[in-house]
Amino acid sequence: MKTYDSIQHVRGESKFVDDLFNPEGLLYGYVYYSSIAHGKIVSINLKKALKYAGVRGVFTAEDIPGENQIGGIVPDEVLLAGSKVDFIGQPIALVVADTKLAAKSASKLIDCKIEEYPAVFDPRIACEKGELIIPPRIFSLGDVNNAWSQCEYIVEGKTETGGQEHLYIETQGAVAIPVEGGGIKIYSSTQNPTAVQKVSARILNVPMHKIEVDVPRLGGGFGGKEDQATAWAALAALAASKLQRPVKIILPRQEDMRLTGKRNPYSSDFKIGLNKEGMILAYEVTFYQNAGAAADLSPAILDRTLFHCTNSYYIPNVKATAYSCRTNLLPNTAFRGFGGPQGMFVIESAINRAAEVMGISAHEIQRKNLLKEGDEFPYGQRTEHCRAIRCFEEAEQRYDFKMRKNYVEQFNQENKLVKKGITVMPVCFGISFTTTFMNQASALVHVYTDGSVRISTAAVEMGQGVNAKISVIASKVFSIDISRIKIDSTNTTRIANTSPTAASKGADLNGYAAMKACELILERLKKTACNELKFDDPKKVEIREEHIFYDGNRTPLTWNKLIQAAYLRRVSLSAHAHHATTDIYFDKEKAKGKPFAYHVYGTAIIEATVDCLRGTYKIDSVKVVHDFGSSLHSVVDRGQAEGAIVQGIGWMTIEEVMFDGKGKLMTDALSTYKVPDIQSAPKDMEVHFLEDAANPFGPFNSKAIGEPPLMYGIGAFFAIRNAMKAFRPERQFDFVAPITNERVLLTLYPAERFSGMKPDLAIDDVKTPAALVY
């Protein structure tokens, strides 16, 4: 089974937005943005820029005919800043010119005077000042206050996780083309075509039916193009509408990094209580989410943090409080895992700290507290078909955890400066948009008279293999060869009111919708077969590998003949179907309900080696048992798992987003922001598909895959940390991620050991990555 379009991809024939034909008269846009984190715009002088050779127009907030508003969940973000700026990188003007170079050069001539205000970058400070995006959110189960008295051990601590740059290999971009009647056709690299359509219509003050959005495919999204692809498309649409010329905006890499939000950094406090046996009785946690300057998707991300604050464990008494804090940084946004990883990091930290205090291994606490069938999550849902223990135990056995642990211990006894660490990382991740209404999708299926099939859905292909999966589904329903099926670009005129391709739900929702549309056609075909063959019971008609069977017997009809017959009999060979996940709901006020269709389970065992003289490390191996359900496409699923693991490890280890004291992004190129390359990806990665794991809630019993494995990467942090502990058992280490080489070194060798090093670099004083100010 091959991945979709792979032959095109290896020939360089696949068209991404920037590769599409260049329409006649195409102009290029360049975004001029704020270099001040917070302030009042005193004046904007465009005269010089407008005079620059080749410039066709410069647009500011004043040129917007409709509403200058791009906020999705909360209307709190303008497309172009008019009166004030709230972060460095906020768009102020769009310069449009004959060439990319002219547009960029002219933007340097814009004279924008900004009166600087004090800025806040630390979420805890923002919270103190009452700068919250939404009111605080609280999830609770049982009664923590009563539970503390029953605890033998109560352990408290603080954690920090940093941001993460999406670094989709294709940068953000869009082309807007004016069409007749005041309409605009937009080609956009977005995970969310309807958001692009809706916002562009709002900006231009036209009905949505005048805006057509087409998404050929994405060179990676990872959440970074769910909300944050919209602005560039809307800007292109604005300019195209004003100038009545096609306009292309492709963000150069550095601008992409400077202008788009990242994974939300979090600063958190935990308090965990356990009995003598290591059962967790109570857990209290407070999350300070760094939302940046606007809501974007942060409120929904905050919810997912709360949903995943207990990871794969049953804890009877939980109180989780979360603040979405407004700071003067880029509005942060969705990133694979969507707040879940940030929540899981804290509970894993709490367990590790508790284990240190109790003098046992974290693994023991993890093992004892795994979710069982029927256990209640803090949001009221109970586990169904729970596979937490199965995955955990199978990983232990399959990868011989005991033996590996002994080996690591022995290695550490024999080696002084190089130490190894091993850790287990269970994951339980809920599948569905936690905003219930978003769990819907549609599909449009055409069967052509030659028997070939073309399918449109709301799903955007971005490397996650959704097109491959939908082809599999359609070929299964019709029982035809997969080569007959083509999946179309995602287009708002074919599929309206799309939910974003996100939350790992692309294949589930759109797969079901495609399945239903195919089934509608199949029903008609069965009737046609009866008419052709003069049989009377369509229920007895079956297609097996392109041959038509009746009551188990092969008939002379084939797929091709049947399609021809249906066409001649004037039977419709097209169908549109809609799918909505049933039986899910969530009461936001009470913070209780059944928000997820199902959960994905799995366990990873991770080993790392740390050079304790240099602070460098290697992730030696990641070995996983993962619950894929009945995989629809094992190649795609394995690739997704491996890719997510590497990305998760990157987030925990080498990927560090840094801003200077003024809120300016310092890591705005690949030279300063490191992502895993072929050498730093773990040498030994094994992903075992949990057997006998059908999922009644997924198409053909499959499970979603995009996000859950990312969280195995959290184990890399603890594996490294365990190796460090072996080197300095006497020291108490922080829970600050990413645990870069520098941080490892500075942790192992506190400042006083360095004669020439300033004490303010001591790890104990390292400023929180949530504040991201160094």
Add this chain to the structure above:
Amino acid sequence: MSEETKSNKFSRRKFVKGIGSSIAGGYILSPAIAKAAKKISKEAKDFSEGKVPLSLKVNESVINVMIEPRTTLAELLRDELKLTGTKVVCNHGECGGCTVLLNNKAVYSCHLLALDAAGKDVTTIEGLSSNGKLHKIQQAFVDEDGLQCGFCTPGQVMAAAALLYKYSKPDKQQIMKEMSGNLCRCAAYPNIIKSVLSAVEKSNG
């Protein structure tokens, strides 16, 4: 050497000489640095805005074009020749997305002036297969699924093709080293390694 190549060489020399003499002038007359610098930038600008002829071979075809001297090879390929298979990802020589072959060696086309390819042979992803048949490294990427979103793929494939030119029997270490200049954010690395290994095996077996 063809006529075009010669004239092109001449142009490059003139460009370099023009800048060099201005810099020298600036050094000697230090009080006049500012003025000299202005002159340099004006000269450089005048020059760079004019177009110069360039001749090179791209995917076996001889190409004669007039380009601005500052044009990168990637810009020439994508913008002028419409060979959009080559991707520009960072434009800073940091990711390998724009890798093409220059006389069968891998180069970052975003980091090379088109003029530096004068008289040379450029192979892009579009030119790798012959007569519609996939090159063995392309076939290996398909067979081993060495890709996810496909955006880094042309660069990966070209880097791997160059590797096969460089070594007849590369070992895993050499493969890792040669491929390490190509980032894949989908992290399809395990299958990328498998793809290259399988192509190596096939070419030796």
